[in-house]
Amino acid sequence: MALAKRIIPCLDVDQGRVVKGVNFVGIRDAGDPVEIARRYNEEGADEITFLDITASHEERDTTVHIVEQIAREVFIPLTVGGGIRSLQDIRAMLNAGADKVSINTAAIHEPELVRDAAARFGSQCIVVAIDVKRVSAPDDAPRYELFTHGGRKPTGIEAVGWATKMAALGAGELLLTSMDRDGTRDGFELVVTRAITDAVEIPVIASGGVGTLQHLADGVTEGGADAVLAASIFHFGEYTVGEAKAFMADQGITMRL
């Protein structure tokens, strides 16, 4: 019996509603986050991730309220991300009932935030989200860099080196999203997933591009991910989390069934 690989349904929440877009544009409404979280919990999700995709400060209260409601009735780990910029933001989300907080852009502007947060709250609750795009030409050696603002803004930061740096600063886990694949349903970007999982000692969650159950399995077997995250294939009732876990188990992957 080994540690199970995890399936993490992701709720992208905008103004209190679960949405999912193609490359973060063309948003489609999928419903009430508390209701959806409850459904995933019943279906056997291993964790739930909640990303506040607009995350303006005015909407922070709405997010806190939803997180509180989910935490009251869902007894699996809950990660909250989107607009986390300070130790105070992290504390507010942990107090609302989040088990982990995902830091994205703020880690780029202020890497010390990751170190300080890990020292204050423990590495176990600090996830660093890394949004990457391939910047090398198709025939060249693959190079991936970090992008912000939903994949629109380049930073020039090389992805694998960044992942290693975040792990060294105290991140407990990495959430790796390919912005080339996000919303496309073409499958994970496996090259960068494998490069990062091989480079760090901490667990890596693969994200961005899941369209089939085979894509989830590939993230583990080919990408080397410890967990796989998906949104739209679960939201619109195409597959249940239980079906996804059974499929992966059939491929020889250790799952919690």
Place this chain on the structure above:
Amino acid sequence: MIQRVAVIDYGMGNLHSVASALEHAGATEVVVSNEHQAILDAERVVFPGVGGIRDCMEAIRRLGCDQLLDQVLNVDRKPVLAICVGMQALMSHSEENGGVACLDVLPGQVAFFGGAHQSGDGERLKVPHMGWNAVRPAIYHPLWRGIEPDTRFYFVHSYHVVPDSQAVIAGTFDYGLRGCAALAQENLFATQFHPEKSHTAGLTLLKNFLDWDGTCS
């Protein structure tokens, strides 16, 4: 019957999940507090913990939770459930944060999994040990009632406990080594995993704790 449970809050993070899960498991009243009287008034006590051991131990001592635990465990002899860092704090000493003296309720060490951690067949294992791992009960205990061997519970930790006495090991997990998933001694039960985050299995264990009279038979 009124089931009043106290969750000791020494200021190290969110305890709502523990409180909500206990309520869901059937507790009629859950008090989250560091007020000694409120804790002494409860029928049973949960000793949780997250974060670094040095800050935890500092807060435990500053708030007198060490004496409080001694009273609850050894004088009042109430059922106590320690969770994760709460369990680690019960040991003699932890390697974390450069070495920290702990409560010595259960003699033994808290050790790092180590860098380049591997399974028996050479597979690289990530640290923290994060996710759902199978737990194998090592003894009969009322808290395992209704929980099959190899049921998965949610773990998240980089350090693991190594008690001096094998007799206190109540359950194990495999992660490159045979680790202690749970310890038991008289009216004390401790888990490395998080029952409050372990879905149905965790709620079953919490319900068993609420039904437990504090004896091991």
